[in-house]
Structures are given as C-alpha cells and as structure tokens.
Amino acid sequence: MLEQKTIAFVGGGQMCEAIFSGVVASGAVAPGRIWITDINAERLAQLERDYGVNTVVNPADNSGANRVAEQADIVLFALKPQFARPVLEALRCALRPEQLIISIMGGVTLAYLEEFFPDNAVLRVMPNTPMLVRKGIAGVAAGRKAGEAERALGVELFNLVGRSYLLPENLIDPLTSVSGCSPAFVYMFIEAMADGGVEKGLPRDMAIQLAAQAVAGSAEMVLQTGRHPAQLKDSVCSPAGSTITGVHALERGGFRATVMNAVTESCDKMIEVGKKA
Numbered sequence: 001m002l003e004q005k006t007i008a009f010v011g012g013g014q015m016c017e018a019i020f021s022g023v024v025a026s027g028a029v030a031p032g033r034i035w036i037t038d039i040n041a042e043r044l045a046q047l048e049r050d051y052g053v054n055t056v057v058n059p060a061d062n063s064g065a066n067r068v069a070e071q072a073d074i075v076l077f078a079l080k081p082q083f084a085r086p087v088l089e090a091l092r093c094a095l096r097p098e099q100l101i102i103s104i105m106g107g108v109t110l111a112y113l114e115e116f117f118p119d120n121a122v123l124r125v126m127p128n129t130p131m132l133v134r135k136g137i138a139g140v141a142a143g144r145k146a147g148e149a150e151r152a153l154g155v156e157l158f159n160l161v162g163r164s165y166l167l168p169e170n171l172i173d174p175l176t177s178v179s180g181c182s183p184a185f186v187y188m189f190i191e192a193m194a195d196g197g198v199e200k201g202l203p204r205d206m207a208i209q210l211a212a213q214a215v216a217g218s219a220e221m222v223l224q225t226g227r228h229p230a231q232l233k234d235s236v237c238s239p240a241g242s243t244i245t246g247v248h249a250l251e252r253g254g255f256r257a258t259v260m261n262a263v264t265e266s267c268d269k270m271i272e273v274g275k276k277a
C-alpha cells in the first residue's frame with residue numbers, strides 16, 4: 001500500500017532520519033515521495049543532499065509545516081513534545097480528513113492529538129533509533145477513527161524498518177522505555193565491556209567489536225530460540241567457572257536492579273514530558 005503514498009515528516013531530527021532513511025533503503029517509498037520540514041535549514045540541506053528527499057524550512061509562522069503537509073497522504077509528527085502545540089494549532093484546519101496522522105512524539109496522547117484533528121485517523125507510534133539499520137522496534141496505538149486499513153498501513157510502514165506491534169495506548173510508554181530508551185543503555189554496556197577488555201590488554205577497536213558482536217549474538221539467541229533469558233544465562237554458567245564469577249560481580253553491583261530502575265524511571269519521565277505538550 002505504501003508504494004503510492006507520499007509521507008510528510010514534521011520535524012527533521014535523528015528519529016525522523018532513522019525512519020525515512022530505512023523506508024527509502026527498503027525500496028518501498030521513493031525519496032521523491034518524502035517531504036521533511038524543520039526549523040534548521042542546515043540540517044535540512046544535509047538530509048536533502050544525503051538522501052535526495054524534499055525539504056522545506058519551517059519559519060515561525062509554521063508555513064513550512066503547512067506546505068509539506070498539503071503534499072502528503074501520511075503526515076508524521078516528529079517534534080519534541082514541548083514544541084508541538086503551535087505546529088498542531090497551525091495545521092488544525094489545514095489537513096484533509098483522508099490524511100493519516102502518525103505521531104512519534106513521546107508522551108503525547110491520542111486524545112490530545114484528536115483534539116486538533118477530530119476528523120482524521122491518528123496513530124501514536126513509539127519507534128527507536130535502530131530503525132536506521134532496519135532493526136528497529138515500534139509500538140503502534142490506534143485512535144478512534146483509525147480502522148483496519150490505517151492500522152495496517154502504520155504496521156506496514158514500521159515493519160519496513162524493523163518490527164512493529166499493535167498494542168493498547170496504555171502500554172506505549174512502557175514499550176518506549178524498554179525499546180526506545182534502552183539502546184542508550186545497551187551502548188553503555190558495550191562500552192563498559194570493551195573497557196574491561198582494554199584493561200586486560202585487548203586493542204580498543206577489537207574490544208568494541210567483540211562486545212558489540214556478543215550483544216548482537218546473544219539477542220539473536222533470545223529471539224530465535226524463544227528460551228527465557230535466564231535459561232540461556234544458566235547454560236553459559238559452568239559450576240565454579242569464570243562466567244558465574246562475572247555474574248556474581250554484576251549482582252554485587254546491583255546490575256539488574258539498576259537496569260530495572262533505568263527502565264521504570266525512563267517511563268515516568270516520558271509521561272512527564274508528554275504533559276508539557
């Protein structure tokens with residue numbers, strides 16, 4: 001369904017780039033069918049140069065947002081929540097009822113979006129940056145007027161850059177904290193493992209590659225085997241071996257509790273930020 005669709009991105013940040021670059025790389029949507037607006041002209045010039053997409057600078061009157069939106073079948077809002085209201089106000093009467101609205105603005109609810117666009121199908125989506133390499137995760141929650149066709153279109157779009165899940169809106173923020181914020185946590189884990197290897201004599205570049213590949217391979221084991229992570233962990237821990245000694249060191253440092261706190265506090269922050277929209 002997407003091949004003939006034109007998509008407008010309102011906001012040209014890193015998440016926007018992760019999504020549209022993956023979509024373009026998949027071959028499903030041509031660069032000429034992508035429109036992007038942002039206040040940063042230099043950033044837009046870079047995106048146009050790198051990907052061949054259409055860009056429009058968005059001035060204070062939000063005329064750029066209006067211009068890209070009028071081109072589109074799908075309007076995707078990729079703004080920081082605290083900057084959303086003026087843009088939504090500017091587009092309140094500009095969108096056609098048949099246009100699908102997708103928001104990836106953290107914490108911004110469907111009810112809030114539907115106040116501005118009561119006649120449109122609205123999807124609230126929370127993606128993550130691994131979409132840049134088409135290994136992303138997205139949660140998709142549907143608004144009142146989003147039927148099967150609109151839901152399917154949203155899932156199709158985000159499946160191009162990874163895997164997407166339809167779910168109730170009340171699970172969007174927890175999903176975001178697990179899949180949206182966690183790449184930062186994983187990068188820190190990879191860096192820390194590499195640092196340990198460097199301390200023991202490994203070259204830095206090699207240590208990073210080894211740590212990253214170990215994380216990638218371990219994640220694939222969880223996905224492909226369907227076994228519980230605890231089972232897979234136990235299978236690596238030989239009695240009185242080096243791995244269980246390392247696990248003990250992690251537990252002594254409160255590793256699991258710290259990770260759980262990172263996820264739950266990220267979720268709380270997401271809800272707080274959404275209230276500022």
